[in-house]
């Protein structure tokens with residue numbers, strides 16, 4: 001279970017294990033991801049892709065193994081981890097009484113972004129939500145909520161982007177935009193760990209592919 005790029009890794013995962021009772025979902029996963037690269041985890045339903053992302057992102061407790069970000073344990077309680085790691089998972093949780101633009105300002109300010117005004121408006125335009133800026137999350141379409149979740153990652157500082165099926169509910173134009181945006185993130189030096197069932201997105205973005213169905 002391994003893949004190893006030449007450059008020093010931004011993210012290093014060793015012998016990651018996660019069991020639910022007798023079900024061994026992850027049985028010793030190793031991976032390295034360098035800055036400026038994208039690694040896609042693929043595989044059939046139930047292969048353990050989301051479990052791997054949750055364990056790596058600190059949203060689930062692995063049964064064993066280590067996860068390091070820049071050589072230090074990845075731990076959301078540490079300011080360095082929270083500064084560097086942006087995660088977009090399956091569950092889209094928003095404050096029901098904060099508008100789209102208010103969500104993004106909240107995140108940008110909490111992460112002490114320089115010039116939040118221009119960053120937030122640039123991201124709003126990039127994800128195609130400028131016209132929905134004043135709407136509450138409950139009034140957005142499902143694809144627009146997905147765009148808001150992605151905007152929430154793009155509005156904050158980040159060196160590692162972890163994305164679980166970011167293509168969900170995006171239309172054709174949204175999918176093309178997502179591939180372009182993720183490649184731009186790589187060009188900016190980000191590492192991207194991606195779970196996706198969209199072969200075109202994986203082809204367009206991933207430098208490395210790890211098939212959990214084959215492990």
Ligand SMILES: Nc1ncnc2c1ncn2[C@@H]1O[C@H](COP(=O)(O)OP(=O)(O)OP(=O)(O)O)[C@@H](O)[C@H]1O
Pocket residue numbers: 020023025043044045046047048049050051052
């Ligand atoms: N909290 C849990 N309790 C028990 N079993 C779980 C739990 N979370 C996940 N599983 C099981 O672990 C296995 C892997 O689930 P996971 O969500 O990681 O798969 P996946 O590869 O992301 O699948 P999909 O392509 O359907 O999203 C499944 O068999 C699932 O039922």
